[in-house]
Amino acid sequence: MKLPHHNCRQVTALVLAGLDRELGFIERWKIRLHMKICSVCPRFLRQVALMREAVPRWRAYQQRSD
């Protein structure tokens, strides 16, 4: 059986989709597999994590009394 090949664009789309909806088992598996064989997408994953964390921190920062 030929393994389905997933390119960086498709995996990026899945990573972003995971922020707004529950991913299925196969989708999660595709991401994990790609992250093992791709040298640059893990960096995108870390960028996404940082952006996700940034907004609550931005809000907290705005709410601090000056």
Add this chain to the structure above:
Amino acid sequence: MSEFATAVQALRPQLMRFARAQLRNDAWAEDAVSETVLAALSKPQAFAGQSQLKTWLVGILKHKLVDQIRRHAREVSATTDEDTEDIDGLLFKDNGAWREAPAEWGDPEATLGQREFFEVLEVCVEQLPGVQGRLFMMREWLELETVEICKELNITATNAWVLLHRARLRLQMCLQERWFGKRPATS
């Protein structure tokens, strides 16, 4: 005016700033802030100094912002996505590979501890095209679930996902250009 009322009024400009960033409409922002101030002044006993006044007011404002979005849902969702740029095409080649590999952004804590970073983030969010920006703020700043956003704006889930996908990629590009691309990685 009581000391409490003075303190509340003093925070009005800051509340306006949040409201404008969120609603992208001055009149709606003004309404949301006025309702927030009115609600606060009508029940000062609810504050009782248990938290920072600003935190308490922003808590009320969040509800008022959702009210405004609900009230103007038709106008908000009627604005079609004017963003015709092919974001995926800017980032990826036809075969799906990155045109330019994503950069290492380094230790998040080092970045999120800097005041200037949030100023850049604010500029980047402001630069998102109208609907994308609103949707992004509803999702991330107001922390609404996609289902709620779709219900409020009467758009399909697929539509919301496409817009959020584009918003997040735009944000990534903007932060890379305006912040990370200008600094050496911190780790």
